[in-house]
Amino acid sequence: MNYSNTLAFAQEQDQKDPLRHLKDRFYAPQLNKQDAIYFCGNSLGLQPKSAQAYLDHEMQNWADFAVEGHFKTDTPWLHYHELLTEATARVVGARPLEVVVMNQLTVNLHLMLVSFYRPQGKRFKIITEGGAFPSDQYALESQARFHGYNPDEAVVELFPREGEHTLRTEDILASIEAHKEELALVMMGGINYYTGQVFDMEAITKAGQAAGAFVGFDLAHAAGNVLLHLHDWNVDFAVWCTYKYMNSGPGGTSGVFVHERHAHNAALPRFAGWWGHEVKERFQMKKGFIPMPGAAGWQLSNAQILPMAVHRAALELFDEAGMEQLRAKSEQLTGFLEFLIDEIGADKSQLEVITPRDPQARGCQLSLLVKQNARQLFDLLMEAGIIVDYREPNVIRVAPTPLYNSFEEVYRFAEVLRVCLTGKL
Structure with missing residues (x-):
């Protein structure tokens, strides 16, 4: 133009x-x-005018049905997260099986790290961008310590060249290559919150996986902002919030992507919860966790209906716009x-x-x-x-x-x- x-x-x-x-x-x-x-x-998206109606609807369902709201309303809470799945998949370039809306961002990041940061032997290092958002830094530091490593040795931070403000893709890929024998995970922001730089997620994913590592992204500043193709890029996992570009309210709910190649891997370690258990058997209350296929198998607790109602209103605007x-x-x-x-x-x-x-x-x-x-x-x-x-x-x-x-x-x-x-x- x-x-x-x-x-x-x-x-x-x-x-x-x-x-x-x-x-x-x-x-x-x-x-x-x-x-x-x-x-x-x-930092915080504006409020959709339709959000109040969606919220009021679930408040009325709560008033009218109480616990039966899980089953007997026009939007039964037992399946409410499913109302968000297809629109979420369209925003991040995923298949519906690969996404779920749940929890909040850093909670979801920790859940993903439980599954995808699995240090063994000499493979214990994590590559991330220097100056990542503090919550990501704290999550990686604490996960390294949880596994018995010194974060100063386990977390490899990448910084721009002297006199530059942003990272060069070739320098990111060179670092992956340099650490490939010790690399367990590449975990970066899709967009750096401070500089606004979009990283080449496709190239980083390909290089990280070629080095034998899992690759994931925090998409807090990318979801609803830039075009994402998480499935096609072969990303292992991603997490994001919904209160920034996705306009779903302060402290709003979060999204998770897990690539479909992990969808049926029940042996993949995870912190399990009731809501992630196979829905057909959930109310049998038996021992023995059987994960739902796909990202939904990482759910822990009942869906956050009120924040999700606001998010539903916002997602409809994204679908309308494209x-x-x-x-x-x-x-x-x-x-x-x-x-x-x-x-x-x-x-x-x-x-x-x-x-x-x-x-x-x-x-x-x-x-x-x-x-x-x-x-x-x-x-x-x-x-x-x-x-x-x-x-x-x-x-x-x-x-x-x-x-x-x-x-x-x-x-x-x-x-x-x-x-x-x-x-x-």
């Missing part, structure tokens, strides 16, 4: 946008008694944002975009490394009615989200940024 730094251009693109109607399906947060420009979907259309709009929105920031002409001593310029190597988010007065700039943006995200020590993350953001909002953000950089700092 050939961009133009004018309000008229932005408004023209919004008129052409086949997804523009979706903006009205979300509540807009308020700042200064007016709708804010919200570029923080990478991931390919969302991704196409996202590339245009973020490209427009990048173009306008370039037009401001800020010196690198003042501001630098540390997210890759290649659209295939990023999602919605651009991370702005602010060299001077970063917190002051963040405060000025918020005072101007623009909600963005601040990460220590000096990065502002800006994420125009295709479900509910517009080209005009991107233009207005850039105008405020220009004034802040040239007139107030």
Whole structure:
């Protein structure tokens, strides 16, 4: 797309946008008694207006049926997670057998590590990106210790080359090759939360498995943001939250992917629970865990009906939009944002975009490394009615989200940024 730094251009693109109607399906947060420009979907997505009705429906079922709600309503709780399966599979590029919605993100990560981090003999190392989200770091550290290893020796962190902000794929693959005799697991974020870099998950999976390791990803910043093909990429496992780009509420439920080649492997170690037991025999209350086929066999407890009701509302919007259309709009929105920031002409001593310029190597988010007065700039943006995200020590993350953001909002953000950089700092 050939961009133009004018309000008229932005408004023209919004008129052409086949997804523009979706903006009205979300509540807009308020700042200064007016709708804010919200570029923080990478931290918490907006509330779908339909979520309340789905939640109220299950609250009424609870009131009317109590325990019989598990069996006698139009959405019986015993099978509620199945209402989410096919739409979830479409979002992450999986087969329905390979996905389940359950628990929360770090709980699910630990459950996957129980099954897929199986250090033996000299194979005990985990490769991950340096500066991964702290929860991932803590999970890997604690799993290494649980198996009796020193995390400083077991967890191999990969950092960008000196003077660079993002990892090169060839360096990731070279590290896998260098550690292949000792490697048990490759576990990375699909997108680095800080820089916004999308990793080449297909290439990493192929290299990790060729080295004899399992490969998994934390897709907290990737699910609902970029096109994923987890089945075709042959990924062993993945986990994600639903409260960021998937707009399913603070502390919302989580998703899990387990490749179908593991679907019927009852011998694969796991922490078992009642809800993962073969459903036909679940209520016989017998000893001896028999896992359900596929990802559902990793479930532990009764489904979280109320968070799942909100997630169901959000998934319907994803199905209505389609991931390919969302991704196409996202590339245009973020490209427009990048173009306008370039037009401001800020010196690198003042501001630098540390997210890759290649659209295939990023999602919605651009991370702005602010060299001077970063917190002051963040405060000025918020005072101007623009909600963005601040990460220590000096990065502002800006994420125009295709479900509910517009080209005009991107233009207005850039105008405020220009004034802040040239007139107030």
